[in-house]
Amino acid sequence: MTTETTNIFGIRAIIEAIESGSTINKVYLQKGLRGNLYYELDKLIKQNKIATSTVPVEKLNRLSKNSNHQGAVAQISPVEFYDLEKLIESTLDKGETPLFLLLDQLSDVRNFGAIIRTAECTGVNGIIIQKNGSAPVNAETIKTSAGAAFKMPICKVDHIKDALFLLQASEIKTVAATEKTEDSIFDIDFKQPIAIVMGSEHRGVNPSILKMVDYKAKLPLLGEIASLNVSVACGAFLYETVRQRLQ
Template identity: 40%
Template sequence: MVYGLRPIMEALEAGRELERIILREGLTPSDELSTLHRIARQRGIPVQYVPPMWFGRLGSRNHQGMVAYLSPIEYQDLAEIIISTFERGEVPLLVVADGITDVHNIGAIARTAECVGAHALIVPSRGSAQLGADALKTSAGALSHIAVCRVGSIAQTVQQLQANGVRVLAASEKGATVHTRMDLTGPLALVLGDEYEGVSTEVLRAADGTLKVPIHGSVGSLNVSVAAGIILYEAERQRNQKA
């Protein structure tokens, strides 16, 4: 953790990866505080205001009402990932986590994505599980090997992917096509949503299509990380068969 305005600013200016910044409610506005907000916004770092009592847990540290969590993940630029993948003559396979808040699920998805050879995991800067030490552990270290891209808006990212020739398919229990009947061999971004809410309506509308894993039992849905594994390995099977 980094405590205080000046150390946090130095970390930002040095290009350190920060998972999030916590600020005390009622801080006096200043030019430096405005600069902190601007840099955090540009880099997609979540900034959260909390009541003064939250800082009581920090004891006597000189935090000035400001704390930043260092990230164990080195985030990468999505556009560069797409370009470099095409330049290597590879077919992009990307995994998009839309509002998945359970750290164990995001870790398990990252692990499967890395094992199947996906080129990147895309996560939103807000409304998602924090990719800290717990996620890294749950992923069995996969988050240290797969490229992770943090974006401000999943819906806008869908448009960016489509503009770069990547087909976007959203997984949903109400999907239009069973995953084994969908062509998964081309440039692909698979969107996975929270287990309770699913993929957001905005993203579903923007996607090029929807797919589902068939359910024959009494339980209406699969764990999202299990569904991710089933679909990703079907994509891998189809690609190997085509090669």
């Protein structure tokens, strides 16, 4: 595997990459594209729920280094993603006490990379992200993770709710990190099979997700600032888990 995100360009090349099963982070499209080949690409993008962005031609020129991009450039992920159901099964088969981490539309690649690094250091069995609206696993993510992205299983799901249903069906409790609760992180039993949900940088955990989780917990804040950086908060939750499990 390479630590550099690969860009491919040209509508036909991107179609072939999708059809071959390549893991694509995002497709950048020039505004106003038309034609049968474009409509074929658009159909595949929607079927596979690939994130897209409409950008000026200048950005496409930069991404393709001024090659003939035909109005479309795709970023292929430098890591392969895991199937969540199989990952849960393999974790349980090993007799381990599951510890999973769900990131509810975290968008900053540096935060993502830092979280991956901490997760690898604390024995997390897998990180779960949503296909759309999540930070990509790109070169900067991998650099910030200090290479942990190659060691940490990462799963992509259509929606975080899908993952919650699957985890709960596997008797893995779910806890959301949120200030919208009276319960402290120290009130939660992290020794049991558990999955921790961290929210996005700006809005936290989605309210619809908060309604689904088994527990909600907050960190005590003794200063005047009302919140922590998400990667720092995630580290606190993970190390409280480690502390309890080492007792």
